[in-house]
Amino acid sequence: MSEAVKVVDDVAFEDLLANPYPVFKRVRDLGPVVKVEAANIMMVTRFDDIIAIERDPETFSSINPQSLLNTVIGPNLMRKDGDDHARERAAMDPSLRPGVVKRCWADPMRAICDDVISQIEHRGEAELFDELAAPIAARALADILGFDDVDWRTMALWSQSLIDGSGNYSHNPEIARKAREAANGVESAVDRMLPHHRDNPNPSMLSSMLQADPPQTVEQIYANIKVAIGGGLNETRDSILTLILGLLQNPDQLARVRAEPSLWGPAFEEAVRWISPIGMYPRRLTRDMEISGTLVRKGEQVGLCVGAANHDDRRFSDPEKFDIFREEKSHLAFGAGSHFCAGTWVSRALVSQIAVPTVFERLRNLRLKNPDHIRIRGWVFRGPTHMPVVWDA
Amino acid sequence: MPKIRFLLTDGAELAVEAQSGRTLMETALENSVPGIIAECNGSAACATCHVVLPENIMSALGPISEHENDMLDFAEAPREPGSRLSCQIKVSDALDNVSVRIPAA
Numbered sequence: 001m002s003e004a005v006k007v008v009d010d011v012a013f014e015d016l017l018a019n020p021y022p023v024f025k026r027v028r029d030l031g032p033v034v035k036v037e038a039a040n041i042m043m044v045t046r047f048d049d050i051i052a053i054e055r056d057p058e059t060f061s062s063i064n065p066q067s068l069l070n071t072v073i074g075p076n077l078m079r080k081d082g083d084d085h086a087r088e089r090a091a092m093d094p095s096l097r098p099g100v101v102k103r104c105w106a107d108p109m110r111a112i113c114d115d116v117i118s119q120i121e122h123r124g125e126a127e128l129f130d131e132l133a134a135p136i137a138a139r140a141l142a143d144i145l146g147f148d149d150v151d152w153r154t155m156a157l158w159s160q161s162l163i164d165g166s167g168n169y170s171h172n173p174e175i176a177r178k179a180r181e182a183a184n185g186v187e188s189a190v191d192r193m194l195p196h197h198r199d200n201p202n203p204s205m206l207s208s209m210l211q212a213d214p215p216q217t218v219e220q221i222y223a224n225i226k227v228a229i230g231g232g233l234n235e236t237r238d239s240i241l242t243l244i245l246g247l248l249q250n251p252d253q254l255a256r257v258r259a260e261p262s263l264w265g266p267a268f269e270e271a272v273r274w275i276s277p278i279g280m281y282p283r284r285l286t287r288d289m290e291i292s293g294t295l296v297r298k299g300e301q302v303g304l305c306v307g308a309a310n311h312d313d314r315r316f317s318d319p320e321k322f323d324i325f326r327e328e329k330s331h332l333a334f335g336a337g338s339h340f341c342a343g344t345w346v347s348r349a350l351v352s353q354i355a356v357p358t359v360f361e362r363l364r365n366l367r368l369k370n371p372d373h374i375r376i377r378g379w380v381f382r383g384p385t386h387m388p389v390v391w392d393a
Numbered sequence: 394m395p396k397i398r399f400l401l402t403d404g405a406e407l408a409v410e411a412q413s414g415r416t417l418m419e420t421a422l423e424n425s426v427p428g429i430i431a432e433c434n435g436s437a438a439c440a441t442c443h444v445v446l447p448e449n450i451m452s453a454l455g456p457i458s459e460h461e462n463d464m465l466d467f468a469e470a471p472r473e474p475g476s477r478l479s480c481q482i483k484v485s486d487a488l489d490n491v492s493v494r495i496p497a498a
Contacts (some may be wrong), residue, residue: 055434089436090460098440099463233426330430330441338431345467 121345124393238383279307
């Protein structure tokens with residue numbers, strides 16, 4: 001006998017934005033699938049359930065032509081499955097494979113980090129969101145996409161506007177307008193750059209899409225470049241800040257990492273488990289299905305709360321603690337299944353091998369300016385929003 | 394049905410009956426072979442289904458794609474001459490009684 005979906009109706013949306021983890025814990029303990037009224041979504045929050053769902057894409061589909069994401073950016077690979085998804089993914093992957101990252105992107109990313117840090121190094125003080133993490137993430141992404149004339153603030157504005165537009169469930173006209181403007185801006189930039197990349201094959205994503213077999217249509221390129229901007233900037237920025245924050249709050253672990261550079265990798269994985277930049281993404285049921293005994297009907301949408309799964313105390317002991325030495329390493333911050341984050345290997349290299357080690361190398365005795373006033377916000381997307389620091393200049 | 398012998402990191406052997414046409418990764422997951430995580434469920438994106446095969450059967454399995462080749466250099470356990478991503482290998486009679494080792498990270 002299957003259970004009905006339980007409902008939580010006494011949580012405010014603001015509670016989720018301020019700190020979703022207590023809500024996630026309550027929901028996770030209540031049942032495998034729980035409707036949270038404030039978010040208007042049925043949440044799946046347990047680690048093993050999400051893994052099982054992501055191994056069954058025929059039942060739990062990403063296809064959703066009516067989704068806001070499709071409306072805002074056009075039909076894209078995030079809302080496709082099977083061969084349609086695989087072909088578009090294969091057109092992007094040649095720019096994002098770990099070996100390509102090492103051979104082609106590591107040096108430019110290192111130059112970007114050095115340049116950004118050089119602009120603040122002498123001051124002894126900075127706000128790391130705007131003055132470090134956002135410009136590094138945006139400039140690295142522009143390079144990888146193959147945009148050579150888009151400044152980092154425009155990249156950041158596009159990313160935020162596309163993300164906001166894709167989550168604009170209240171149909172706010174101003175948010176919709178900004179998202180349209182961003183979409184137009186991206187399309188113009190693609191139009192400007194395509195001839196160059198067509199004539200000069202190179203490792204950039206625009207070039208990979210043109211070289212793919214079959215080559216991607218302009219509509220596919222527009223849409224999937226927007227996906228890469230919405231999914232490749234804020235998340236990288238947030239994980240840079242989260243890793244710095246976790247280490248600054250745990251000086252003993254920072255000392256160990258600095259003494260033993262092979263620990264940068266595990267430290268990064270722990271940072272994105274601890275505060276996952278993407279906390280939730282949807283799947284739609286193609287048939288009636290029980291999730292650990294709770295029946296969900298065909299056509300319904302469930303929100304896979306990977307942020308919650310990454311704090312599932314059935315799997316991770318003391319999940320609220322930042323601990324780079326924890327036994328259980330594999331997490332769901334990059335998702336699972338065929339939609340496993342395409343930018344995983346870029347982010348691992350940029351954040352854990354280049355940006356954050358360089359920050360600690362060059363900004364001596366780095367520390368939080370207001371350790372008691374750390375602002376972290378969001379639940380679908382989450383990260384530090386303001387991080388003033390000081391160091392010995 | 395081919396019999397696959399998974400050699401686990403602790404030295405134990407787990408012999409399983411495998412269905413031809415399934416991937417080696419799927420076979421490992423269905424039999425709860427420890428060490429095969431397969432985060433991306435067969436998309437060759439995560440490098441967490443790394444196995445090491447005897448070198449003398451490599452040629453029978455067909456060529457390694459450029460994508461898989463790149464991924465293998467970044468798997469957690471160091472790459473070896475017989476390294477493959479198990480999600481990219483279809484079970485066939487060529488694997489009957491073959492030892493498939495799970496490399497220690």
